[in-house]
Amino acid sequence: MKNNILIFMLVGALIYMFSVTSCAPDYQTEFNVESLVVPDKGLTPIFLPIGGGDKVIEVVTNVPFANWTASSNAEWCVVKKEDGKVTVSAGNNDLFLTRIARVTISYGHQAYSINVTQTGKEPQLLVEGQRKGVVKSVSASPAEITVRVSSNMNVDYISIPDTANWVHLVSNIADGSDRILKFKTDMSKSETPRFSTILIQSSDNPDYMSSFIVKQEAIKLQHSLIALTESMLSSNAQEPNEGPIRNLLDNNAGTFFHSAWSYSISVAHYLQVALPEPVSIFKFWYQNRNNSNGKPTDVTISVSNDGQNWRVLIPHLTGLPTGASSTYESKPIFADEPFSYFRFTVNKTNGGTAPTYFNMAELKMYKSILIP
Amino acid sequence: MKNYIKIFIIAIIGFAFAACETYDFESEQYKNVVNLLSNSAQIYDRQVSSLRTSGDTIFLVAGLSGTTLASKSYNVALVEADSLFHAFNKSNYDIDSSRFARWLPVECYTLPKTQMEIPVGQNLVRFPIYLKNLDKLSPDSIYLLDYKLNTNITKEFNPLKKEVLLRIYKENEFASTYKNTYYNYTTTYVETLSLSDRLIRRPTNANQIFPLAENSVRMLAGDETFGDYKEALDDINAKSIKVTVGEQTPQNPLARQVTIESYKTLDLVQLPPYEMYNNTYLINILTTPDGRSTYYKEFRLHYKYRLSSTLPYKEVKAILRMEFSPRAEQL
Numbered sequence: 001m002k003n004n005i006l007i008f009m010l011v012g013a014l015i016y017m018f019s020v021t022s023c024a025p026d027y028q029t030e031f032n033v034e035s036l037v038v039p040d041k042g043l044t045p046i047f048l049p050i051g052g053g054d055k056v057i058e059v060v061t062n063v064p065f066a067n068w069t070a071s072s073n074a075e076w077c078v079v080k081k082e083d084g085k086v087t088v089s090a091g092n093n094d095l096f097l098t099r100i101a102r103v104t105i106s107y108g109h110q111a112y113s114i115n116v117t118q119t120g121k122e123p124q125l126l127v128e129g130q131r132k133g134v135v136k137s138v139s140a141s142p143a144e145i146t147v148r149v150s151s152n153m154n155v156d157y158i159s160i161p162d163t164a165n166w167v168h169l170v171s172n173i174a175d176g177s178d179r180i181l182k183f184k185t186d187m188s189k190s191e192t193p194r195f196s197t198i199l200i201q202s203s204d205n206p207d208y209m210s211s212f213i214v215k216q217e218a219i220k221l222q223h224s225l226i227a228l229t230e231s232m233l234s235s236n237a238q239e240p241n242e243g244p245i246r247n248l249l250d251n252n253a254g255t256f257f258h259s260a261w262s263y264s265i266s267v268a269h270y271l272q273v274a275l276p277e278p279v280s281i282f283k284f285w286y287q288n289r290n291n292s293n294g295k296p297t298d299v300t301i302s303v304s305n306d307g308q309n310w311r312v313l314i315p316h317l318t319g320l321p322t323g324a325s326s327t328y329e330s331k332p333i334f335a336d337e338p339f340s341y342f343r344f345t346v347n348k349t350n351g352g353t354a355p356t357y358f359n360m361a362e363l364k365m366y367k368s369i370l371i372p
Numbered sequence: 373m374k375n376y377i378k379i380f381i382i383a384i385i386g387f388a389f390a391a392c393e394t395y396d397f398e399s400e401q402y403k404n405v406v407n408l409l410s411n412s413a414q415i416y417d418r419q420v421s422s423l424r425t426s427g428d429t430i431f432l433v434a435g436l437s438g439t440t441l442a443s444k445s446y447n448v449a450l451v452e453a454d455s456l457f458h459a460f461n462k463s464n465y466d467i468d469s470s471r472f473a474r475w476l477p478v479e480c481y482t483l484p485k486t487q488m489e490i491p492v493g494q495n496l497v498r499f500p501i502y503l504k505n506l507d508k509l510s511p512d513s514i515y516l517l518d519y520k521l522n523t524n525i526t527k528e529f530n531p532l533k534k535e536v537l538l539r540i541y542k543e544n545e546f547a548s549t550y551k552n553t554y555y556n557y558t559t560t561y562v563e564t565l566s567l568s569d570r571l572i573r574r575p576t577n578a579n580q581i582f583p584l585a586e587n588s589v590r591m592l593a594g595d596e597t598f599g600d601y602k603e604a605l606d607d608i609n610a611k612s613i614k615v616t617v618g619e620q621t622p623q624n625p626l627a628r629q630v631t632i633e634s635y636k637t638l639d640l641v642q643l644p645p646y647e648m649y650n651n652t653y654l655i656n657i658l659t660t661p662d663g664r665s666t667y668y669k670e671f672r673l674h675y676k677y678r679l680s681s682t683l684p685y686k687e688v689k690a691i692l693r694m695e696f697s698p699r700a701e702q703l
Binding site: 317 | 683
């Protein structure tokens, strides 16, 4: 037994000695570690002036010269590799914007990247001598506006907002070193002044923008209530159980018109008015029923001369109120020619999408006359 | 007694070593038959073709079974087939023919050799298939090639692997049909340009990008959705935009100009660059102070669109971003 213990101890000691000696560091072998280091100082971004210049980046390395690389991702940024350093240089920047490049110094998978920035020519873009704040006022009638733009760049982006599509660019012509922009405005259809901010940019430097404001005076209208009678009103979907259409004219917010809910039709429900005389400018007013459902939220306004052929004036009138007994008064609506029939087609309500029922308590229409 | 045990153990170990030594690694352990490389469904779908205009090459691989390399040459001949093609459509789509996979059009590929040989000392041969004009293919359809062994010439073959369906995937620098490619909206505005119903939305969802040609991709406009992709063809055609990536910008080599167009019927207007929405495709490298970099592919877009002429335009100022690894892409 003692002999066995002794044998096991000897074998254990042998394995331990073998393990220790096998892990011993090799202090004799000389390792040739190749490294490439760009000191922190050289990693700071490089800024070059508009006229160009050069900058030296120090490289600490024992890697053979042919085995490490230095490159730039932009043609204008020239990189020259030398012993222990890299020289970055650039010529004159003829652009109207700051340009950037990325210089990479690498050895194998070890790489350093340095950003290079060079400022460009100073852009100039002035509308009537200012970057912004110029206001051009026009009357409510159709008018022309002329704007002088001074710039050392191409003036090729002129943006008129969709929400102010009453302003139109007519021409953009050169006048010496300046550009003359001509705009025309449509006749105002608003009883309040309206504004449009025109944005001017250049493809040479789109970030450098100028703008001016067009202010158009309001029109003056005289509104007179159209005397409506029950025989002038009709609907393609009168509900038979409640809400006769005459209730729209009884000056009683407690009664209402209701379109069909007890049967269905395949088209959107509408309300139609045969006017006693042709009108070309009008507005309408309505009051919602004193409950929570069936409130129009998306409506098409159409008009007709004969009640057969219809033309759409407003494809989607939105932003309508949905509260109980809430009221809505439209802005003046201009038709291209006088009409005798008016149609209010409900595309959506707060309860669903057409064909769906809607209701309304009161309806009024006004004929409008332009006051010079 | 103890000595018997020791002798027994040593005999067992010696036997085990001796048994291993007698294993004959040199002799053929299986039958040498020709097969066409494919998965368990007899489809070979591991290759993705580049959409570059010069074309790309994929391979149909014929292998030789067995445990050793070929001791003689094997003639491998291919002929066109269609049984797997029809089986693929039947098993995946039954009678829904609108979703059937399509044959790769003849104008899109060339198979220069239909007969090659597995030479002595090899165990496979690769038939090159030259692909071209892949930009004419819809990114929403599945395109296949079907080939089988010509058993009049190739006599020794595996009957379960004598036919293969090659699925054609395509990719460009920006997207792939092999794996769904999603770019995330970030810092994005979609504004309805209506005075009466002005609405600004800030989408943060992902937009799936499809490769069209070497430098163009398709994506949904603004905050539109197409619902279930399997039934979305009409929505895709009506609501998608095509973005074509062009030349480098003069101020940043990592940015390229883009052109935004309607994919099919969408009413779309590309708007002038506005601040960071400058109509570019940018490799955006964000570097932390300790030097680590994160790489993004970004579309920076400014346009307006509407689905119908009676609706107001929606103005889109969008950054679509996808993180990527430059080293992984070089593999």
